Amino acid sequence: MSSDEQDIAAGLSARVRALLAEHDVADERAFLGARFDAGLAWVHFPEGHGGLGLPQVWQRQVEAELAEAGAPYPDPGRNPIGLGMAAPTIAAFGTEEQKRRFLRPLWTGEELWCQLFSEPGAGSDLAAVATRAVRDGDSWIVNGQKVWTSGAEKARLAILVARTDPDVPKHAGLTYFVCDMTAPGVEVRPLRQITGEAEFNEVFLTDVRLPDFYRLGEEGQGWRVATATLNNERVAIGGAPSARETGMIAKVARAWRDHPELREPAMHDELMRLWVEVEANRLTRVRLRQQLAAGQPGPEGSAMKLAFARLAQRISGFEIELRGEDGLRYDDWTMRQPDYVDMTGRGPGYRYLRAKGNSIEGGTSEILRNVIAERVLGLPPEHRVDKSIPWKDLPR
Amino acid sequence: MTLLYSETEEFLRDSVRRLFADRCPPGAVAAAYDGAADFSGLWKSLAGDLGVAGLIVPESLGGAGASAREAAVVLEEIGRAVAPVPFLSSAVLATTALLEAGDTALLPALASGERTAALAVPLTSGPPTSGPPTSGPARHAAAVRHGDGGLTGRVTSVAGAAEADVLVVPVAGDDGLELRTVARDAPGLTVTPVLALDMTRPLADVEFAGTPSARVGPGEDAVARALLAGAALLASEQVGLARWCLETTLAYVKERRQFGRQIGSYQAIKHRLADLWLEVGQATAAARYAADTIARGDEDAEIAAAVAQAYCSDVAVHAAEECVQLHGGIGMTWEHPAHLYLKRAKADQLALGTPYHHRARLGDLVDLPAS
Ligand SMILES: Cc1cc2nc3c(=O)[nH]c(=O)nc-3n(C[C@H](O)[C@H](O)[C@H](O)COP(=O)(O)OP(=O)(O)OC[C@H]3O[C@@H](n4cnc5c(N)ncnc54)[C@H](O)[C@@H]3O)c2cc1C
Numbered sequence: 001m002s003s004d005e006q007d008i009a010a011g012l013s014a015r016v017r018a019l020l021a022e023h024d025v026a027d028e029r030a031f032l033g034a035r036f037d038a039g040l041a042w043v044h045f046p047e048g049h050g051g052l053g054l055p056q057v058w059q060r061q062v063e064a065e066l067a068e069a070g071a072p073y074p075d076p077g078r079n080p081i082g083l084g085m086a087a088p089t090i091a092a093f094g095t096e097e098q099k100r101r102f103l104r105p106l107w108t109g110e111e112l113w114c115q116l117f118s119e120p121g122a123g124s125d126l127a128a129v130a131t132r133a134v135r136d137g138d139s140w141i142v143n144g145q146k147v148w149t150s151g152a153e154k155a156r157l158a159i160l161v162a163r164t165d166p167d168v169p170k171h172a173g174l175t176y177f178v179c180d181m182t183a184p185g186v187e188v189r190p191l192r193q194i195t196g197e198a199e200f201n202e203v204f205l206t207d208v209r210l211p212d213f214y215r216l217g218e219e220g221q222g223w224r225v226a227t228a229t230l231n232n233e234r235v236a237i238g239g240a241p242s243a244r245e246t247g248m249i250a251k252v253a254r255a256w257r258d259h260p261e262l263r264e265p266a267m268h269d270e271l272m273r274l275w276v277e278v279e280a281n282r283l284t285r286v287r288l289r290q291q292l293a294a295g296q297p298g299p300e301g302s303a304m305k306l307a308f309a310r311l312a313q314r315i316s317g318f319e320i321e322l323r324g325e326d327g328l329r330y331d332d333w334t335m336r337q338p339d340y341v342d343m344t345g346r347g348p349g350y351r352y353l354r355a356k357g358n359s360i361e362g363g364t365s366e367i368l369r370n371v372i373a374e375r376v377l378g379l380p381p382e383h384r385v386d387k388s389i390p391w392k393d394l395p396r
Numbered sequence: 397m398t399l400l401y402s403e404t405e406e407f408l409r410d411s412v413r414r415l416f417a418d419r420c421p422p423g424a425v426a427a428a429y430d431g432a433a434d435f436s437g438l439w440k441s442l443a444g445d446l447g448v449a450g451l452i453v454p455e456s457l458g459g460a461g462a463s464a465r466e467a468a469v470v471l472e473e474i475g476r477a478v479a480p481v482p483f484l485s486s487a488v489l490a491t492t493a494l495l496e497a498g499d500t501a502l503l504p505a506l507a508s509g510e511r512t513a514a515l516a517v518p519l520t521s522g523p524p525t526s527g528p529p530t531s532g533p534a535r536h537a538a539a540v541r542h543g544d545g546g547l548t549g550r551v552t553s554v555a556g557a558a559e560a561d562v563l564v565v566p567v568a569g570d571d572g573l574e575l576r577t578v579a580r581d582a583p584g585l586t587v588t589p590v591l592a593l594d595m596t597r598p599l600a601d602v603e604f605a606g607t608p609s610a611r612v613g614p615g616e617d618a619v620a621r622a623l624l625a626g627a628a629l630l631a632s633e634q635v636g637l638a639r640w641c642l643e644t645t646l647a648y649v650k651e652r653r654q655f656g657r658q659i660g661s662y663q664a665i666k667h668r669l670a671d672l673w674l675e676v677g678q679a680t681a682a683a684r685y686a687a688d689t690i691a692r693g694d695e696d697a698e699i700a701a702a703v704a705q706a707y708c709s710d711v712a713v714h715a716a717e718e719c720v721q722l723h724g725g726i727g728m729t730w731e732h733p734a735h736l737y738l739k740r741a742k743a744d745q746l747a748l749g750t751p752y753h754h755r756a757r758l759g760d761l762v763d764l765p766a767s
Binding site: 245253256257260263265268269271272273275276277279280281283284286287290291294303306307366368369370372373374376377378379380381382383 | 398399400646649650657658660661663665666667669670671673674677678679680681682684685702703706707752755756758759762763764766767
């Protein structure tokens with residue numbers, strides 16, 4: 001560590017100590033608010049908006065010191081869209097006032113967020129969205145249908161991509177908004193999924209009026225803003241470093257240790273194969289962190305979600321096979337809307353089924369392979385017949 | 397602990413890469429299969445002029461006092477060039493065994509590149525498992541015995557034996573395994589080169605019939621450490637090899653056109669290369685970690701080596717197989733270098749323990765026993 005770095009480290013530790021001394025860790029919301037005000041929510045965010053304007057690598061020290069003191073943490077399982085996607089997008093594209101309005105309650109969990117991107121006609125091809133937003137004086141009137149919207153029933157706010165100009169090619173006519181989920185005209189209907197429960201919903205937007213203050217970025221700049229969101233989403237899903245043998249593999253390893261009677265010779269090799277791949281993947285994330293810290297961000301980030309989805313699916317499939325009769329049982333088919341999504345929670349059947357979503361949500365694995373092939377490996381782009389045609393003239 | 401490359405490591409890489417570009421282009425390497433080639437000059441330059449033979453030897457014994465991390469970078473370049481040099485067999489396997497057994501007589505000459513050694517074990521030997529002795533030191537013990545009339549026994553498929561001046565031999569002694577050295581020109585020693593799948597890492601069968609030898613020290617730990625270091629560092633060779641295959645294939649699919657388009661514009665090909673790229677990235681992290689734990693004498697080294705071998709062996713083979721397939725007919729020719737990489741990758745997969753062996757071993761190490 002250089003002496004500058006030592007100063008930063010010491011300064012952060014002092015801030016953490018002061019925070020802990022002045023605020024009760026037992027009062028979660030108040031503590032998180034105080035943490036935000038102390039600039040320790042996201043150290044790389046601007047001062048006054050939950051951060052200190054430091055490089056992101058310093059976040060780790062803060063997390064470690066607070067975790068050691070038993071401080072509450074804003075659980076990403078409760079507000080994944082808010083913490084993983086909306087916050088970095090607002091930090092990058094929001095005005096001062098927007099940051100002031102949205103970031104703090106997002107951080108404390110007072111306001112939960114959802115993502116109104118996908119539509120029946122626009123999934124992988126997000127730029128094809130048909131939901132229209134039309135300017136009306138100082139506000140916008142939004143009409144359209146969104147789908148697969150996780151957590152919409154709980155969300156107070158949403159990030160929304162809508163079409164503001166149908167006369168230009170699809171990427172150019174989009175604008176990015178924050179949507180008030182309590183506004184009149186927003187209707188949320190649960191969609192039951194293969195696990196039995198309903199994490200996601202369809203959302204109908206009928207003459208929803210949003211003040212222009214809710215526009216994030218310039219009119220027509222929506223694609224750029226959305227791309228930033230999606231990059232954050234992919235890192236959030238697959239990129240976080242972890243300790244050895246955690247997550248899905250820990251469940252299987254534990255079943256293997258606890259149930260010698262389940263062990264089949266051929267299964268052992270498969271178990272170790274999965275263990276090895278998880279460990280190689282973990283080391284890759286450690287290395288990625290080190291590259292970022294050294295100011296040489298590697299393109300591997302975009303691949304981590306791809307690797308994560310593949311591993312989660314193989315491991316959870318293997319776990320069912322390993323468990324024999326227990327693998328044939330299921331814990332709960334009741335239709336309900338979960339407060340909390342833990343993909344490594346519940347029983348093996350749930351884990352297996354939920355993992356199927358990992359290669360679809362946040363960009364399918366096929367789309368991620370396209371992204372890697374084109375942006376990282378420099379291979380020729382897909383043939384796109386619709387790139388230069390005005391959106392309104394596209395064949396449907 | 398860093399999984400990145402230091403400046404010194406990159407500097408070392410550059411000089412090794414330049415030497416190989418100059419002295420062993422693919423065409424020259426292919427000659428290894430026609431029996432006529434002599435690569436001893438290349439090895440002398442690498443070992444002596446660039447001084448890589450002594451990387452892991454302490455300065456007090458005439459070495460560079462560097463570490464397994466630097467040796468791993470040299471191996472990446474060796475893999476990238478499929479270079480036919482006995483670096484792994486002499487500067488890693490034999491050298492580690494001698495260091496562990498307490499040798500001081502031979503190491504200075506090995507470090508300077510003046511002499512070359514080989515550890516007399518089959519190339520397929522993996523680091524020992526805790527299970528039944530199907531491989532590892534316990535098995536080698538049976539191969540060569542020491543009696544009044546000298547060494548007797550036979551060791552097959554020894555890497556680097558034909559290029560060596562000295563053989564480092566694990567021998568069954570009265571109190572367990574011991575390490576002995578045998579001069580290449582000793583009476584009663586026969587070294588018979590074999591035709592190998594991969595001729596860029598030549599193999600030979602070695603026969604001892606009343607061969608004189610000199611005792612170095614106890615052998616059990618020495619051989620186990622050598623095989624561990626060898627397995628850990630072989631992963632870096634596999635990474636270098638895989639990266640060459642990926643880069644070469646990428647360049648080809650961008651250039652080759654069929655049906656009026658670059659073949660790299662077809663999604664079937666793009667997706668395969670995206671997956672391969674991901675694998676090569678993960679292999680890099682696993683191999684760097686294995687080298688780093690060996691360098692630091694970290695207690696995690698056994699697990700790290702097993703993970704790296706189990707993972708990188710298969711990635712290298714996958715990369716080489718994709719390289720052949722995506723080159724079409726050209727990939728099947730003797731003229732194109734892809735086959736050199738395929739043969740080396742396939743042989744490397746068996747070298748120092750198959751991925752199956754390492755997974756089995758890892759099961760013991762992380763408390764996930766097979767039964
Ligand atoms: C559990 C879950 C939660 C979700 N939560 C949200 C949310 O909160 N908010 C939100 O906006 N969306 C959400 N989604 C939606 C998700 O982003 C989309 O499902 C996804 O982008 C795919 O779109 P699609 O369903 O229309 O499938 P399509 O795009 O129609 O894809 C169908 C198949 O075709 C493949 N395909 C498509 N285009 C190509 C191509 N160019 N090359 C090769 N293959 C291609 C796809 O990979 C896929 O296999 C969620 C999805 C799931 C499963």
